[in-house]
Amino acid sequence: MNLKNKVLETIRQNNLIQPKEKVIVAFSGGPDSVCLLHLLHELKAELDIKLYAFHLNHQIRGLDAHRDAWYCLSLCDEYDIPFFVDSTDVPGYAQNMKMSLEEAARDVRYKKLFYLKSILNADKIAVAHNMDDQVETVLMRMMRGTGLYGLKGMEQLLSNGIIRPLLSVQKKEIIEELEQNGIHWQVDTTNQEDNYTRNKIRLSMILLMEECYPTAKENIFRMSASIREDSQYIEQNAMSFFEENHTLINSNTVKLELDDFFDMDLAIQKRSVRYSINVVLHSLKGIETVHLDSVIQLAKRYGDAQINLPKNLTVYKKQSALYFSTEELKEDILSFFYELEQNETIDISEISTEIETKVLLKDKNFMLSTGAYKKAFDFDKVSGRLFVRSREAGDRIKPMGLEGTKKIKNIFIDAKVPLAERNRIPIICDEAGNILWVVGHCISEEFKIDETTKKVILITVKQEND
């Protein structure tokens, strides 16, 4: 198959361009973008599209740059493609923005392209990345440190309208196509000087790889394609878990519920943490595996705790949630923990509730009236002190009359208690961590009164709006 048909098939199979669309080609004058312009020009009628070209003079290479712009203009003239050119002082911009020349050029180029796209009301921006670029990108990301997300490489179609029709074409195919058609191109001299690392990968590392395995480039390219499928699968599952389990408390604070967190695989847990951080910081720069690990450790802690991450981010564990925030966490996030002393009444102001305890001796004629908010337990079965607290991730109870334990989370789910209400339900537990009572919902088999019971503790819960 010739290159034109190969690219046509790529465009159709991946729905890169629809009929009647306006497509702007990012046109540097180097071999890749010349080939892209040439092929899209040849396919114009078949695809039924309108073509434009945009060239940016980066003001990095003096006269060479003017020569490039001139060449781009003349080719567009020949093809009768509307040509837009702009010139920006990229070195100055780089200095101002404290960016590398490479980063600055990229930044300016895309800004201008999207500006032109809005003016022309265009649909797509075609960029000329090829298979060699893809493999270099994957290798660079790998050496710099990445996971699945980085290994999948660049996409053929982005939601912002960027398309890469040459992504599965090798550099040597591009050169062949141009030579066969007698089309000239400009040598981008920055290419050889500017980006030290990428050129080292291109000129040494990949050649070395191909000495070991002649098809190494295609193999790595195919790997990144298969990883794209895997990544999509995991990201989708992780995102839907995240969507259901997070709340934006304010613009600087995200709450991640832990009720279902530990039922999920580590792959999902870590992604939920990453998404939470990204919502607060708008970026994941500087966040490393070790940080994700420490958040997972924090989530597993019993009781409240917090850790500091880079970029002024603090992660708080409070009851059964994590809070990611760049500000002091407001205390109105509900959490309470009190000791219940014998024969006393305590006030839990957080939930406007009073709890009264009475210790009674059980004799033959012992009779008690109990109800949903008044329960009696065998006091001799209690280990140490008694506490009343808000729920914690992982809380379990042995429900009266049932075999085994049940997650408190599931008791709430079965009773259709909304997430927002769950922290307001008092949990009565002893010093060993055993739960006696999920107030209003469930009492424990372990503390029930039987023939052997000698001492009884009667607990009464009164809500102020009762």
Next chain:
Amino acid sequence: MNLKNKVLETIRQNNLIQPKEKVIVAFSGGPDSVCLLHLLHELKAELDIKLYAFHLNHQIRGLDAHRDAWYCLSLCDEYDIPFFVDSTDVPGYAQNMKMSLEEAARDVRYKKLFYLKSILNADKIAVAHNMDDQVETVLMRMMRGTGLYGLKGMEQLLSNGIIRPLLSVQKKEIIEELEQNGIHWQVDTTNQEDNYTRNKIRLSMILLMEECYPTAKENIFRMSASIREDSQYIEQNAMSFFEENHTLINSNTVKLELDDFFDMDLAIQKRSVRYSINVVLHSLKGIETVHLDSVIQLAKRYGDAQINLPKNLTVYKKQSALYFSTEELKEDILSFFYELEQNETIDISEISTEIETKVLLKDKNFMLSTGAYKKAFDFDKVSGRLFVRSREAGDRIKPMGLEGTKKIKNIFIDAKVPLAERNRIPIICDEAGNILWVVGHCISEEFKIDETTKKVILITVKQEND
């Protein structure tokens, strides 16, 4: 932290060794295995384990090999560790088995190690792979072509008892440890000569990577660890889908049900295909992405079809299943497809069923008795000819009285029809592919008789054991 404590922590965190276990060290005499033996010897009391060492003379390097064996013996003597030595003509074995020397040495070594493990009734075999080996392995697999499964690299703990306590230790840490403790090691001269590719990676490629990114090695190592989590998540989900949807028809044939196949992500679909192939061929050697793609294409086909894959494997699509087989598929796999002509009775021998059609004119006094196996349809609404056939993956019907369409699969699930029975249920459809009737279960809204109906087709299904 010193290396001893680092390795102790690794062993504990990953549960590599339990107290009282017997551990055999694969002991070549090179720096890695000397360091492993030395550290495990130092940790022996703390871990409460019993240590053994095994050395294999590969008979590749003549006198040098004897020198290595002698050195190994003397070190074990010093440490008072029971030492086992064996000698095998690996070059001869390689020639017989048509393997490379490298492959043959590995094969023999592991066979002997597992033999010794069974004799000693040992629990673990400790091998000395380190972080450098891991990174080389990941790079080699990547260049040769791999996906998630290969990128995760070697595991620290395998279910067959192999452990790799040094996997997160760098080569340079190993050398430092030995030098600091004045422990000698043997230089494995095969290392420099034998494995051309691995040495090219070790001696040139990784150095080049570290010139670009000084921490490239650790970054790639960390990537493979994070990919292990991702891979585990996907493989678990894919395996549970595969377990529920495949049947071993005979030792050479696997059936993969397609009922739920297309509800799954491509990542799961492709893995199910890989697992199916692996069950039949006991290997995935020679199976490439392009083969998986063509199986997915086959699954999407309407009607029966088949394709040939390497290693004499044929994949058949029949109704709503794929069959992977190295033999001719037996015809007793249920599938039928017949035309239903007007006013005729046909016999579907496959399911011992007769189907009779009668076309009637509907006048004012039109009355019909129908039942579960006798239904009437508006004949003018039928497109072209009528057919009766077994189900196909993706079959849908617009059920009478309901909005929208329903998958036939779900109708069967709701009615608790076992998988084995589903192919025996006749589906009546027209030439346009619209389904009129899932016999015994559901009729279509689209073909129902109403005030405008002029011609009626009455279809009666008689099963022989009725």
